[in-house]
Amino acid sequence: xNGYIKKLLKKLHLYKSRGSGxxxxxxxxxxxxxxxxxxxxxxxxxxxxxxDTITFTLRYSAFHKVVKRxxxxxxxxx
Numbered sequence: 092x093n094g095y096i097k098k099l100l101k102k103l104h105l106y107k108s109r110g111s112g113x114x115x116x117x118x119x120x121x122x123x124x125x126x127x128x129x130x131x132x133x134x135x136x137x138x139x140x141x142x143d144t145i146t147f148t149l150r151y152s153a154f155h156k157v158v159k160r161x162x163x164x165x166x167x168x169x
Contacts, residue, residue, distance in 0.1 A: 111128075111129055111130055111131065111132075112128075112129050113125055113126075113127070113128050113129065114126040114127050114129065114136055114147070116145070116161060116166050118166060121165070121166045122166075124161065124166045124168075126147050126149075126159060126161075127147070127149055127159075133151050133152075134149040134150050134151045134157070135149075135150045136148070136149055136150075137150070140163075143162065143163055143164070144160050144161065144162060144163060144169065145160070145161045145162075145163055146158065146159070146160050146161075147159045147160075147161075
């Protein structure tokens with residue numbers, strides 16, 4: 092597609108590019124831990140750091156929410 096057509100479709104809200112990838116915890120002395128996959132911009136991820144835990148809130152829709160908690164020392168899911 093050429094640039095003019097992309098700009099026109101974005102203005103008309105017919106063309107949306109959504110991100111894809113993964114959310115992972117990576118540490119120096121630990122193996123990486125995969126938290127979730129992001130496909131078509133879902134889920135929206137909110138990360139909250141506590142004193143000894145890391146909390147991820149994964150929101151897939153208005154009615155579907157998943158909360159995952161990980162220990163900061165070992166990266167194991169609680």
